[in-house]
Amino acid sequence: MLKRPFIFSVLVLLTTTALVSCGKNESNTNIEGHYELPDNEFISGDMILLKGDKQSDLSSSSFSGFRYYETRPWPNGLLPIEFDRKISSARRNRFLNLCNDVWGANADIQCVPWSKTHHGDLKIYLTQENSGCWSHVGAAPPHMSQTRRMNLSSFGCWSNRVILHELGHALGLLHEHQRPDRDQFVKIFSENAQQKYKYAFQLLVPKTSNIIQVASAYDFQSIMHYNSQAFSKNGRKTITALPEFRQYENSFGRINRLSPTDHNTLKHIYGPK
Numbered sequence: 001m002l003k004r005p006f007i008f009s010v011l012v013l014l015t016t017t018a019l020v021s022c023g024k025n026e027s028n029t030n031i032e033g034h035y036e037l038p039d040n041e042f043i044s045g046d047m048i049l050l051k052g053d054k055q056s057d058l059s060s061s062s063f064s065g066f067r068y069y070e071t072r073p074w075p076n077g078l079l080p081i082e083f084d085r086k087i088s089s090a091r092r093n094r095f096l097n098l099c100n101d102v103w104g105a106n107a108d109i110q111c112v113p114w115s116k117t118h119h120g121d122l123k124i125y126l127t128q129e130n131s132g133c134w135s136h137v138g139a140a141p142p143h144m145s146q147t148r149r150m151n152l153s154s155f156g157c158w159s160n161r162v163i164l165h166e167l168g169h170a171l172g173l174l175h176e177h178q179r180p181d182r183d184q185f186v187k188i189f190s191e192n193a194q195q196k197y198k199y200a201f202q203l204l205v206p207k208t209s210n211i212i213q214v215a216s217a218y219d220f221q222s223i224m225h226y227n228s229q230a231f232s233k234n235g236r237k238t239i240t241a242l243p244e245f246r247q248y249e250n251s252f253g254r255i256n257r258l259s260p261t262d263h264n265t266l267k268h269i270y271g272p273k
């Protein structure tokens with residue numbers, strides 16, 4: 001059996017939250033199109049995960065107060081991006097700038113144009129031809145192809161918010177509203193969700209041997225939080241803040257910048273710049 005490159009590590013990060021302004025409402029869209037998933041992968045909302053990544057039989061109470069992430073960071077924080085030939089140079093530059101200037105503001109990561117000579121098959125292949133905005137989560141395990149996929153459809157995915165959100169997945173981050181202690185902060189109305197996306201609201205509790213834990217307050221302002229009507233089938237809310245957190249009701253999932261916790265989390269996974 002092949003060993004995974006990173007094993008259990010615990011990172012403790014004490015954070016404070018700061019109120020930031022609301023951004024444009026961007027819905028999270030689904031994975032559709034022509035990418036055929038290998039047998040060992042599954043879709044959760046706009047993420048592609050490995051089947052071993054989710055272990056829902058663990059008690060969520062023991063995970064209270066923690067964010068969870070894949071522990072498959074990109075080697076040396078380097079993300080080679082192969083842009084599909086149909087993606088314009090303006091979009092390529094914007095994507096690279098958001099990666100390097102925003103996510104990379106204080107974390108040791110770098111997005112660079114992919115080159116076969118320098119990077120082999122280690123890359124994110126970015127397309128805009130498929131439906132929806134979606135991404136693999138983190139780098140690939142060593143026994144799989146090192147090429148990861150991301151799609152930013154020309155129809156609705158090229159806002160700063162969506163690009164930053166999908167880049168968060170590519171860097172290895174999961175959803176804030178799927179962290180194991182989320183029921184203390186939000187209420188999920190899965191009855192309002194489209195049937196095929198109900199699983200996008202399930203708790204994600206990865207294997208304890210395969211995660212990075214970051215202790216942090218629940219972060220309504222995270223770029224990794226869905227908005228209140230994500231995947232709604234009837235226009236009603238699928239996520240609401242609990243009454244004591246009502247001040248966040250209209251802003252979560254609609255903010256188009258990273259929160260302080262988003263920045264700090266990435267810095268702890270990849271190291272400071």
Ligand SMILES: [Zn+2]
Pocket residue numbers: 028045046047165169175
């Ligand atoms: Zn997502």
